[in-house]
Amino acid sequence: MPAVAVRAHCGAGEEDWARFATHWEDLARDRYASERGTCRLRRYGQFSLTPATGQLSRLPDTPFVQPDRSNPLYVDVDRHFDPLTDAFVADPLLRSVVTLLGDLAGALEPAACWIAKVHPFRVVAPAGGEGQPTPEGRHRDGVTLVSSLLVGRYHATGGRSAVFAPDGHELLSATLDEPASLLVSDDRHTLHSVSPIRPLDPPRPGHRDVLVTTLTPASQ
Numbered sequence: 001m002p003a004v005a006v007r008a009h010c011g012a013g014e015e016d017w018a019r020f021a022t023h024w025e026d027l028a029r030d031r032y033a034s035e036r037g038t039c040r041l042r043r044y045g046q047f048s049l050t051p052a053t054g055q056l057s058r059l060p061d062t063p064f065v066q067p068d069r070s071n072p073l074y075v076d077v078d079r080h081f082d083p084l085t086d087a088f089v090a091d092p093l094l095r096s097v098v099t100l101l102g103d104l105a106g107a108l109e110p111a112a113c114w115i116a117k118v119h120p121f122r123v124v125a126p127a128g129g130e131g132q133p134t135p136e137g138r139h140r141d142g143v144t145l146v147s148s149l150l151v152g153r154y155h156a157t158g159g160r161s162a163v164f165a166p167d168g169h170e171l172l173s174a175t176l177d178e179p180a181s182l183l184v185s186d187d188r189h190t191l192h193s194v195s196p197i198r199p200l201d202p203p204r205p206g207h208r209d210v211l212v213t214t215l216t217p218a219s220q
Helices: 003-010 014-026 086-090 092-106
Strands: 040-042 045-050 055-058 114-125 145-154 156-158 160-164 170-175 182-186 191-194 197-199 206-217
Touching (some): 014 114, 086 092, 092 114
Antiparallel strands (some): 040 114
16 A cells, blocks of 8 residues: 555655654664574554544553464564554554555455454664564464554665464565555465565664554454
C-alpha cells in the first residue's frame, strides 16, 4: 500500500509523521535478537480493536509468545520486552494506523473484536556489517493479518520484504523506502521475510525503523 494512500487514510500531515517517528528514539534492546548476533531495538504491547465502534483499548502487558507452526526460532518461548511508552500509546497516528489495519483484516474474515499486537522495531546495521530484520528467515507469525509500516530508513540499503506461498513461490517483493509505505499479508496462507540491511556508507552505521502490527480475532 503506497505511502500516499496510507497518509490519506490516516489524515495526518508531515508534522504528525515526524512526531510519530520520534518514538523510535525511545526503544529498548532486544536481548533475544542480541543472543543471535542481531542488533535490534523494540518495544511491545497489545490492544483490542472493536470494528463496529472503532474503540481501541490497551490490554495488560504480557510476554510475547508465538504459537506452534510459526516462527521457528521462538515457538512457545515467552519473550519479555519493554512495554510501549505512554506517549506512543497516546499518539493519535497509532490509532489511525491500527484502525486501517482492522479494516484490511475485516476483508479477510469477520471479527467482532481484533487483538492487535504492536511492535515498533529498529534494526541496526553496524559500520562494516549488516542487520537482520528476520534472522529466522521465511516464517509465519501465527495470526490472521501481518503488516509492516516503514517509519524511516537512515543511511541504510537493503531490507527488501518478500511474501511467499507455502510451497516457496514468491508472491511479492518490495523495498519499503518511503515513510508510511505499508506491506500487509494474509498470514494464514503465506510466509514472509526481509533481506539484511547494510550501511550506505560502510564506515557509518545505518538503521531501519518499522512498525510491525499483527491482528487476530479475539476469540482465538
